[in-house]
Amino acid sequence: MATDQTLNLSTTETISSLDNSSASESVSLTALYSTNEGLYRLGNNSKIENALATHTTVSKDGLKYTFTLRQNDKWNDGQPVTAKDFVYSWRRTANPKTAAGYAYLFEGIKNFDAIQKGKMSPSKLGVSAPSKNKLVVTLSEPVPYFKLLLAFPTFFPEQQSAVTKYGKQYGTTSAKTANNGPFTVSGWNGTNNTWTLKKNSNYWDKKHVHLSKINFQVVKSPSTGLNLYNQKKLDVTPLSGTQVANYTNNAGFSKFVGGSMMYLQLNQKHVKALKNLQIRQALSQIVNKNALATKVLRDGSTAPKGFVSTNFVQNPKTKADFASDAYVKAGVAYNPTQAKKLWAQGLKQIGQKKVTLTLLSDDTDQAKTTTQYLQDQFEKLPGLTVNIDNVPNKNRLARSASGNFDLVVSSWGADFADPINFLSLEETGNSTNNGGWSNKTYDQLIKASQTTNANNPQKRYQNLVDAEKVLMQNQGVIPLYQPATTELWRPNVHGYVWNPAGMSRGYKSVYITK
Known part of the structure; x- marks a missing residue:
């Protein structure tokens, strides 16, 4: 040493x-x-x-x-x-x-x-x-x-x-x-x-x-941090954006993924169009999540398999990743042809030919990049107009909590390594369920995991897998990407x-x- x-x-x-x-x-x-x-x-x-x-x-x-x-x-x-x-x-x-x-x-x-x-x-x-x-x-x-x-x-x-x-x-x-x-x-x-x-x-x-x-020491800018690292004044520094691509092959490059998710909440309480399942599914399937992570953000982020992140929790028996066990392809897939069919079905069901939605997010550079990409993807659906509203984080949180949005880019970082820390967010009435999605089967599965099967690890795990599947089949939320922590060590x-x-x-x- x-x-x-x-x-x-x-x-x-x-x-x-x-x-x-x-x-x-x-x-x-x-x-x-x-x-x-x-x-x-x-x-x-x-x-x-x-x-x-x-x-x-x-x-x-x-x-x-x-x-x-x-x-x-x-x-x-x-x-x-x-x-x-x-x-x-x-x-x-x-x-x-x-x-x-x-x-x-x-x-x-x-x-x-x-x-x-x-x-x-x-x-x-x-x-x-x-x-x-x-x-x-x-x-x-x-x-x-x-x-x-x-x-x-x-x-x-x-x-x-x-x-x-x-x-x-x-x-x-x-x-x-x-x-x-x-x-x-x-x-x-x-x-x-x-x-x-x-x-x-x-x-x-x-x-x-x-x-x-x-x-x-507090270092606000990734470029300043990288300079300090190269001057040997820092032993570790975070990387962002293009820095990630430039340093991927560096001996000290480290990437940590798991435990967090960026996702879209859809206001199903107050927006008629978003109460429709086909419209929610269309909005999800028109977005190429892999391209968002790897070509737009280019910061080490990865495409999601569902709402609960990968590399987070394992099956007690098989050791399989929870996200793989609970995977519902249609909940996160990019399928523009199917998206347009679903969109047409949804519009017919609600009796509208046009829909205008406002997309709320933070005002950081990364948030602006994300919302611009989403706007471009969403507007490939005929008759859909999307307006962007980038505001400071505190304002976004306040507006989310009060239901003052149509679509909002939300984030979650887990406090402990258990799927319930993600899935409880979407229970009926949960204060973080700002989109107001509600499903009786989902609520029953969450409750069973906390009561009947609380002391049976495998049955409880299956309750949570089934709950995630219900959430994705009903497109209660739209997972966008899994953030990564990328650093030089x-x-x-x-x-x-x-x-x-x-x-x-x-x-x-x-x-x-x-």
């Missing part, structure tokens, strides 16, 4: 919070995942690995989890990490006054819903510490992916003395926080664009942490763990060779 174990990285934004109860965006969560630790960590392929939990027992009904905690982990001030730190943290996150962005991940824990509605005290949450190294969690219903959630910073412990000491200032700077993970954070004053993670001498597994420090940097969902960036085991 190299003598100097310093890694130089960039992000596109600064940290917004180092409070794991309130952090809700990727830069902050990634910092917390590196500087703190919960019951588990994620290994390769979202494999659950023990962190502070040394042993876990689960009751037969899947409702009670008992964790034995290791006794040699400490906070950065030397105080021991105990089961009470988990209880304190989870109650604080569940408290509606905290307004935790990821509190909804606690939904399966006993009494959480009542606590959120103000009907119960946070002290009634289904979590307890019978002793220093025993943590007991009681669920209100089985949560088959519960262990995956526990690797997410929202479920990490918090040091009550530190939160009390800093009050509302807790987590607003690197000096006003507490760390128990592989690294500690320093040099972040709450707004600045540089900070450093340093190896934590109190960390229980410090012998497997090889980096002495990780320097972060210094070839002598090893041990990085990437996952398609949840905490996708793991730096704990990284090391640098000569």
Whole structure:
């Protein structure tokens, strides 16, 4: 290994919070995942690995989890990490006054819903510490992916003395926080664009942490990042657009795909034409998704097989990719001849000869490129006029939520590696189902996966496969492309763990060779 174990990285934004109860965006969560630790960590392929939990027992009904905690982990001030730190943290996150962005991940824990509605005290949450190294969690219903959630910073412990000491200032700077993970954070004053993670001498597994420090700096532009990489001031840099094609054969080129989807929501509540199945299918089949990914965007993105991304979840028995098991060709295929037939059928059924639709999206360069391509493809359908409306991200989200759109380009990045994290979005009444698609069979399959078959992995998996097929057969949404993370890595940097969902960036085991 190299003598100097310093890694130089960039992000596109600064940290917004180092409070794991309130952090809700990727830069902050990634910092917390590196500087703190919960019951588990994620290994390769979202494999659950023990962190502070040394042993876990689960009751037969899947409702009670008992964790034995290791006794040699400490906070950065030397105080021991105990089961009470988990209880304190989870109650604080569940408290509606905290307004935790990821509190909804606690939904399966006993009494959480009542606590959120103000009907119960946070002290009634289904979590307890019978002793220093025993943590007991009681669920209100089985949560088959519960262990995956526990690797997410929202479920990490918090040091009550530190939160009390800093009050509302807790987590607003690197000096006003507490760390128990592989690294500690320093040099972040709450707004600045540089900070450093340093190896934590109190960390229980410090012998497997090889980096002495990780320097972060905010770099907004991919071209600036590439220049810094070539000057050896960065060890990793993201690539975009034409950079991807230019560097594909570079020794350090890395491409990560899975866990996210760009898709089109169609307003089936308020737009007469979009309530028609044939019209929705025509809009999907007139778009060449492969050309969009490989010839228009050219940034490493790939064509989708369905709504749930590829390289995300495997069949428990056969290890086949979920996206392959649930594949409905007509839901994502490019078939302009069939599209025009479906379009004509749809127009006849609704009694119209012409349709005008507005396509809503963000105002980034990539979003504009995508909407221009979609407009060109859609207008190949006779009698269809598509107007483009590119607006700032916040406006797009607000308009989506209020149903103020005809077609909207939406994105989803999974919080944990389970198909339900995608499929629940399209349940009837889900707050993210802005298009208002609704199907009884679909809802029943989702419910069965969460109740009747919750503790039967294979039957539950089949419920979700069948649900995805219903969604695609009925064209509830139109998957457009799977974004890829493409980066240049210094070839002598090893041990990085990437996952398609949840905490996708793991730096704990990284090391640098000569």
